[in-house]
Amino acid sequence: MHPNQAQVSDLDLLNAIKRRDEQALADLYDRYRVILFGLTMRILNSREEAEDVLQEVLLQVWRRAEDFDEQRGRPFTWLVTMTRSRAIDRLRVLGARQRLSESAARETMEETSDAALDAFKSEQREIVKSALAELTEDQRSTLLLAYFEGLTQSEIAAKLGTPLGTVKTRMRSGMIKLREILGERIKTFS
């Protein structure tokens, strides 16, 4: 992160947004646009839809900044959770009509990503990637299907042809393991 950006915390930015400070919203956008857009792209696999959702999220931040509750977590968690959930809502609306078959396209997207962007938060990315690599294949795919494809536990069970109980167990053990590996380092993320 840029040293001068680091001086203003996410919380400061959110408080400024509550006071209708446009610049603060612009700063928050500049700070997280590539990770949030990466997330909406991964979920929606369409630049047009992903940009539209990103825009919606920032407008939601602007309108609902006072809904953020400091006691319940960090601004980054709030922002990412909101983005992910909006993107999944959009995916469901689109997907009810045509399931985007994207796994192949997603793979290529990973390959062709811009090297400059890879540098963004590369340390955190590496930590998360290596933590994911320590999970079993079953645990990992269950977590990723839930998070990026918005499948419910029963939908994952149906898709993988696995009993629902097994899906629940994998999901739970996967998350516990992820938490153990990442442990206290989580606090330094944002």
Add this chain to the structure above:
Amino acid sequence: MVHEEYRDMMTAKALGSLDQGEARLLETHLASCTDCLSIMDELQETATLLAFAATPMEPSPNVRSQILSAIRPESSAAQEKPAKAPVVQMPTRAATSWSAAQRWGAIAAGLVMTALAIALFVLWKQNLDAKRDLASISTQMEEMRQQLARKQEAESILTAPGARIAGLSGTEMAPSAVGTIAFDQTGRAVLMAKSLPPPPSGKAYQLWFISGGQKIPGKVFMTNEKGEGALSDRIPPQALNSSVFAITLEPESGVTQPTGQIYLVSGS
């Protein structure tokens, strides 16, 4: 104490993967159990890190400007600072013994200065008004541009082979509302609706294609202050030949099955 039976549900919720029935159950529990709530927050924090598994990507530069222009009308009124009124310094000189000509000259100069100051003030006021008008004109122009684009699209659909039009009429929720959908054989469709009541905060109108007992979700749209709304969408192939169109009021991000009241519906 953390309630074991809710553990799986909390994990699934953090990953956004909880079935709807359980979601309600968990919500009720979390409202009264602070221990579980703090576990929930911790799980949410862990799940958020999965976002780092997606490759960061750069959005188009116009996303930023669109966001900022969308919030501007809301905040500009509060932020608009009145420009400083032009102040013209009147000449202050110790009055000694002036000749009549000098005196008249001074008075004339004073009058000219005062007139100038008034003129300047009027100009400044006009400039301010003009700026305001300009802002409202550019908003109107943007709206008109979008309407025009929509009309052009409708026209291109209507001139395509096999083009059709369906009229929508208001239900008891909005008796005066009307709408039109133009669509072609490929499913390209444009909806234009008017006289819809303004959606409450967090809500928007959503289009539905109803075919063979199935309700297939379309896109959501907002209305302007005149109650007009429009959107471009694609009719799914299975609904192309025997579809009823309906507009319901839904959460603004859209839903997969209708939950709200029907405001507009086409004849079957």
